[in-house]
Amino acid sequence: MFTFILLLYRYENILKENNSLLNPNIFLGLSKFYFMPESTYKHITDIETSDKEVKVRGWVYRIRKMKDKVFVVLRDATGILQCIGKLEDLSEEAWNNLNEVAIENAIAVKGNAKEDSRAVNNIELVLTDFTIIHKGEVFPIAKDQSKEFMLDNTHLFVRSYKSTNIMKVKANVLRASREWFYDNKFYEVTPPILTGSACEGGSTLFDLKYFDQKAYLSQSVQLYLEALIYSLEKVYAITPSFRAEKMRTKRHINEFWHIEGEEAFVDFEGNMKIQEELVAFIIQYVLENNKKELKELERDTSILEQIKAPFKKISYEEAINTLNENGHKLKWDDDIKTEEERDLSNIIGEPFFVTMYPSAHKPFYVKINERDPKWCYSADLMAPEGFGEIITGGQREDVLDTLVERIIAEGWSPEDYEWYIDLRKYGSVYHSGFGLGAERLTWWLCGLDAIQETQPFPRTRNRIYP
């Protein structure tokens, strides 16, 4: 089959090159169906000022019509390009198309590139041909949009410049994560999203019918990753996590992408080292590969540029003291809440870990310090500039009896966690892990107002459509 397609493709090009008198339409149609020749079109960022008769396709971003000339700003996946169509340069058909075209119409153009300081990015395409691929209806998104309208039209809003830039950064956050894990000998694994038991506690689970049983959407794949370290030692997974929290804030979405790692023979300190190196690598990667996007998002990258591992580490107690020095009134065992966390993040001004949390604050699987059981081996990684928590991680409880006691102490039944408890029965080893929020990180790196902007179709309390 492939050979056949290849032959068609070659034949089509031979016909084109030789300007054959044979009618190639049947072959064109067929081969395009299987094998679209991308090479004849250029992407905007690949266009050079010396290009003649270059073909570009995409969508209409802006349009400005005059008596004898029309400016069309063309948008494709790579950027925008100002095109000028002059009455004198164009066929009647092309000129008519140009006068008919509207915002977000799909178009294909041909023209000669030139340097021009009057155009966007100093490059302009002087059109020699202009066709409309699809005209369609009036695009509903105009310059004024409320948040509500935007969310109702998310499926169209994803075309916006801002949304596109954010998605490009996020793609690199995920890519850089995978690269780092790969370079550091982690295996990517694929744990289930449908589960029969809770991880974080019962109150924020989405439940659903699973044949004749009840099931839940995953809140974290941590427990499954813990099972997998016994074969692969260092594993990671990038999966969606779901939290049925009824809160509405700028830093929560009910479905988010969770970058989770779990490592055998790694302790609390070693785990933080992994986190800081991973995060520093992602930041570096994005700064290098998303310069254009960050600039267009008007992100001041001065703080990001200075970030390198290792990160600063302060204990929970030091965090409380620092906050109290800055006007808060907290005592040992108080939660560090949103407002306090934001202040702390601003005060410290660089990424930092908060370590040595009170044991009572953390779930049953966190290992408690044997010498001083008041605190446990759990740490949160905080982003600066008011963004706050992006990772929670720590060493896991690896002693069978202690784990069972803690499950009981939380008021749950060990039977529900039987398989997880089992992991401590056969060659249990010390191990640690963490969960990084891909959206939290992207939110911070892009310097956005709300985390919802980092998901093309954010799932929030009242949003399941589109």
Added chain:
RNA sequence: GCCGCUGUAGCUCAGUCCGGUGGAGCAAUUGACUGUUAAUCAAUCGGUCGUAGGUUCAAAUCCUACUAGCGGCGCCA
């Protein structure tokens, strides 16, 4: 779950307090136009004022219920 707010033209909003013939900008349509940068200028089109009920001579406006959504907090990535 708690607290606060909003629903008026396709979109963004004014008008509501203090009831008396529904307004502007953008979009769309038509025309003009000097290389425009969310072009500009002129005209035209556009509304069951979220839904239901109540008060009143009269309700977008006052009252009640319902409904949809937005902002924040408990939480957490």
